[in-house]
Amino acid sequence: MIRSGRADVSFDGIRTEFGLPSSFPAAVLAEAEAAVSRDPGDRPDLTSIPLVTIDPPGAKDLDQALCVTKSPGGFTVHYAIADLGTFVTPGGPLDTEVRRRGQTLYLPDGNVPLHPTVLSEGAASLLPGVTRPAVLWTFECDAEGKPTSVEVRRALVRSTAQFDYAAVQESFDAGTPHPSVAALAEFGPLRRAYARERGAIELQLPEQEIESNGSDWRLVTRPRTEVDGWNAEISLMTGMAAAEVMLEAGVGVLRTLPDPDPEAVKALRKSAAALQVPWPDDLSPGAFLAGLDAGTPEALVLFTDATRLLRGAGYSAFNGEVPELTTHAGVAAPYTHVTAPLRRLVDRFATEVCLAVTSGQDLPAWLAEALPRLPSLMGASDSLAAKVDRATLDQVEARVLAGRVGEEFDAAVLRSNENDAEIFVAEPPVLAKCSGKNIPEGERIRVKLTEADPAERKVRFERA
Known part of the structure; x- marks a missing residue:
C-alpha cells in the first residue's frame, strides 16, 4: 500500500491509539548524526556499475538499486542493498531503538520511520548521483533466468538514476527502456514463469492507495504494471538465494509460511x-x-x-539445527528478508549472516545473540503494522464516503454468508460489509451506503 502527498487532515488519533512514536530519543539522533561520516572501511569501488532505482514517486528511503544485462550464458544481475550495518553499532542506542520499532510504518500524513531520516533518507539511502556503502548481490543466471552463481559482498556503489514504476513501464511501452533495466523485459517473465512452475501463490487483489487531493485524502487503485512484477522477482530471487546460504550454513532467520491446508x-x-x-x-x-x-x-x-491459503506466516531463527519448516508457501521455496533494511529490522541481521558465512567467518557474538529474538520482534511489528494499515484505510474510506449516505454504488461480492457479505466498490475503491441475506458470491450488485463515520472508522452498505 503506497501513500503520497500532504493534506490538512491528520491521523493523530491513530498515532495516539497505537502509541506510535513521534520522534527519536536524543541519544539515538546523536548516534545517527555521528554515523553519517563514519568510514565505510576497505571495500571494492564498484561505482562503475550503472545501477538505477525503481520506487514509488517521491520516495527517499531507497533500499535497492539494480542493473540487469544480457551475458553470453544468459543474464547478469547486480542488486545493491543499503548497508545499514555500516551505520548501526550493535547494542548502541540506535540499535536498541530500531529493535523496538521493528519496521517503518506508513501513514498518509507522514511515516514513522525505522531509522532517523538522516540515515534512511540520507546517508544510507541509495540516492542517485552519490557514492554509498552497500551490500552487492551479483547473480550469473542461465538462459532460463536461474542463478548459476551467486556472490554477496560489501562494496561502494553509485545509483545513476532514480525512476518510478510508471515511468519505467512507459519507457518499455515506448520501446526506450534505460540500458540498465532493458533486459528486465526478458529476465522478468522468465522468473515469473519459474515462480508458476514452483507453485508460487500470488493474490492480485486491488491495491488501495491513499493520496492527497490538496486539502484532503482520496482513494485510488494503482494498477500493477509488468515492471512491478519483474522488479519484485529480483527481490524474491535475492531472498531465495539468501535463504539457501543460511540453510547450507545451518544458521540464520527465515520467513516461513506453511503449505496451504x-x-x-x-x-x-x-x-x-x-x-x-x-x-x-x-x-x-x-x-x-x-x-x-x-x-x-x-x-x-x-x-x-x-x-485462506496463506495463513501462518512467521519467522524462524536457527543456529545449528535447521527448523522443520524452511519454506514459504507463497514463494514456493525457502526465503528470507534481506532487501529492505532501511524499512524492516530483520533484513539487516539476515544480511549480516550471509556476509559472515559466505566469507568463511563465524557469526559475531552480538549477531548470534540477536537471532533468537528476531521472530518475536518482527511478529509484534508485523501485527502492529497491519493494524495501523487497516485503521488508516478504514478512516479514509469513511471520510471519502461521508456525506454520501443513501447513495447507491456498483459493487462486486467477494465473500458471503447468511446475513451479510464482503464487497468491493470500484469507485471510490472501498472494501466493506454489506447487509443482505444470501447474497451470491461473484455477482455484481447495486448497494446503498447506510453508514460512513470517520470518527468510528465505520462504513456499511446494504443491498439496494
Whole structure:
C-alpha cells in the first residue's frame, strides 16, 4: 500500500491509539548524526556499475538499486542493498531503538520511520548521483533466468538514476527502456514463469492507495504494471538465494509460511466450481490463480478466498539445527528478508549472516545473540503494522464516503454468508460489509451506503 502527498487532515488519533512514536530519543539522533561520516572501511569501488532505482514517486528511503544485462550464458544481475550495518553499532542506542520499532510504518500524513531520516533518507539511502556503502548481490543466471552463481559482498556503489514504476513501464511501452533495466523485459517473465512452475501463490487483489487531493485524502487503485512484477522477482530471487546460504550454513532467520491446508484448497476449488471457473485437476492453486483475469468479479472472489491459503506466516531463527519448516508457501521455496533494511529490522541481521558465512567467518557474538529474538520482534511489528494499515484505510474510506449516505454504488461480492457479505466498490475503491441475506458470491450488485463515520472508522452498505 503506497501513500503520497500532504493534506490538512491528520491521523493523530491513530498515532495516539497505537502509541506510535513521534520522534527519536536524543541519544539515538546523536548516534545517527555521528554515523553519517563514519568510514565505510576497505571495500571494492564498484561505482562503475550503472545501477538505477525503481520506487514509488517521491520516495527517499531507497533500499535497492539494480542493473540487469544480457551475458553470453544468459543474464547478469547486480542488486545493491543499503548497508545499514555500516551505520548501526550493535547494542548502541540506535540499535536498541530500531529493535523496538521493528519496521517503518506508513501513514498518509507522514511515516514513522525505522531509522532517523538522516540515515534512511540520507546517508544510507541509495540516492542517485552519490557514492554509498552497500551490500552487492551479483547473480550469473542461465538462459532460463536461474542463478548459476551467486556472490554477496560489501562494496561502494553509485545509483545513476532514480525512476518510478510508471515511468519505467512507459519507457518499455515506448520501446526506450534505460540500458540498465532493458533486459528486465526478458529476465522478468522468465522468473515469473519459474515462480508458476514452483507453485508460487500470488493474490492480485486491488491495491488501495491513499493520496492527497490538496486539502484532503482520496482513494485510488494503482494498477500493477509488468515492471512491478519483474522488479519484485529480483527481490524474491535475492531472498531465495539468501535463504539457501543460511540453510547450507545451518544458521540464520527465515520467513516461513506453511503449505496451504488441504481443506482450504478444497474450499477454493468449491468456490471455483460454484463460479463456473474451470480448474483442471493437475493445476496447482498458484498456477490456477495466476491464470485468472484479475479484472473480473469471479477472480476477485477467488483471490479473496485464496487468502485462506496463506495463513501462518512467521519467522524462524536457527543456529545449528535447521527448523522443520524452511519454506514459504507463497514463494514456493525457502526465503528470507534481506532487501529492505532501511524499512524492516530483520533484513539487516539476515544480511549480516550471509556476509559472515559466505566469507568463511563465524557469526559475531552480538549477531548470534540477536537471532533468537528476531521472530518475536518482527511478529509484534508485523501485527502492529497491519493494524495501523487497516485503521488508516478504514478512516479514509469513511471520510471519502461521508456525506454520501443513501447513495447507491456498483459493487462486486467477494465473500458471503447468511446475513451479510464482503464487497468491493470500484469507485471510490472501498472494501466493506454489506447487509443482505444470501447474497451470491461473484455477482455484481447495486448497494446503498447506510453508514460512513470517520470518527468510528465505520462504513456499511446494504443491498439496494
